[in-house]
Amino acid sequence: MTSTDSQPFLSIKDLKVHFSTEDGTVKAVDGLSFDLARGRTLGIVGESGSGKSVTNLTILGLHNPDTTTIEGSIELDGDELNGASDRTLEKLRGNKMAMIFQDALASLSPYHTIGTQIGEVYRKHTGASKKAARERAIEMLRRVGIPQPDRRVDNYPHEFSGGMRQRAMIAMALVCDPKLLIADEPTTALDVTVQAQIMDLLKDLQQEFGTSIIFITHDLGVIADIADDVLVMYGGRCVERGPKEEVLRSPQHPYTWGLLGSMPSLDGPVDVPLNPIPGSPPSLLNPPTGCRFHPRCAFASEVEGNRCATERPLLQIEDGRGNACHLSDGQRREFLADLAASKAI
Structure with a gap:
């Protein structure tokens, strides 16, 4: 079966990737959904351990079936990849989908x-x-x-x-003209000049080949340069998604606020301090209940009924834009305005 142009080229539905270890089950990806259109670039951003690379290795079928449990749907150009045979996946890798790794x-x-x-x-x-x-x-x-x-x-x-x-x-990666290219932090080890050259090269090649790209990074500055759309991951889940301009200009989730606040600005005052996110990413062996970001979130106490600690926020998507947070729209606008005024983001 082949998709029509109106359908997403890649569609991920409620993906769960769990690893069995001696210490227990690692919930590396826990209910992730997103679509990628033909010829578009999706930037996936988040700290180490957020599930970015695991998601994309799973799309390629590069996992150990003896220790990995995969649930959900991975549909590429109308074909279901979850449960596909090794032979089918080997044929697709390099031919229809390919990956650029971080350490060449x-x-x-x-x-x-x-x-x-x-x-x-x-x-x-x-x-x-x-x-x-x-x-x-x-x-x-x-x-x-x-x-x-x-x-x-x-x-x-x-x-x-x-x-x-x-x-x-x-x-x-592009020698067989794949229609999906996954780039896993391909510019991290390069200096700024070479990094910019590689980014320009990817954009030029995308125009030439019409390739859909997933670009994995921890750097929102890179996302601003290359992505059309952004998916922010935390603790194996998507916490925010939307067009690049909207996410960077008007972020909706406190975790995204934290990522932006920890980045230096090239056009702002040089003496403005950075605001690192306190604490550490969650253990995926024993993740926090409710919102996985709540132990590090400065705004969790503003939500009534301790919901952040007990109730998982749903990811509400409308017109490709949404977030998974219990804050009301009014609270979000107020806090975002305060952060902007204080130069925290």
Whole structure:
């Protein structure tokens, strides 16, 4: 079955990913839902341990079935991936969906040339000859801005700079023209200049290939540059979602307020102190009841009846915008105005 243009290219419904460990069950993702349209970029943001990477590794089917329980629906272009066979997922990976990992050096084999590694992906999914695969590798290196690609195709990963290795990883991910690209913090280890180049490259390639992108990061500044829509995760759940401009201009959840308050501003006074979120992310072995952010939330006491500690807030989505918080709209506007006036966000 193939979706129509009116349907989301990727649709996640009530996804739960739990890991069995000696200490108990880790609820890494606990009831996550979102859609991604064709040719759009969804930025998923949150602290380490929020469930960002687990979500996307699950989409790709990169989990240990002996220790992982997956519930919910993962529908890609009309096809259900949860419960799909290993053979089906292997065929889709690299061909219809691909991933760029954070550490390119660790992800590339040190024993094979860049061209061989890109070419093998192409050969596996197309049955191309070695000669055709080499030509395709050179073409992809040229597309991602590697100078002298016909010569650099025979280099090993250690002969590339960090930025060039990341470009090579992007070339490998896009060699079979996948329609879904998952980028897991691909610019974290790079300097600011190279980071900007990689971001521009992804946007250019998206326009060329029409690819849908999921961009995982902890940095809202990166989200502001590349994303169309934003999904904020905390403790394995989505706490806020919406178009990038709306989430960054008028955030609705206290956790998003905290993320914005902990970021330095390039256009504001240099002496304004940052406001880090107090405490630590929750244990997913024994997560807090109610709203998982409530132990760290400065506004939980403003909600009557201790609801934040006892009742899980529902994620109410209207026109692609929503949040999971017990604060009323009036309280939210008041607190947001106070935070803005005090330069806390």
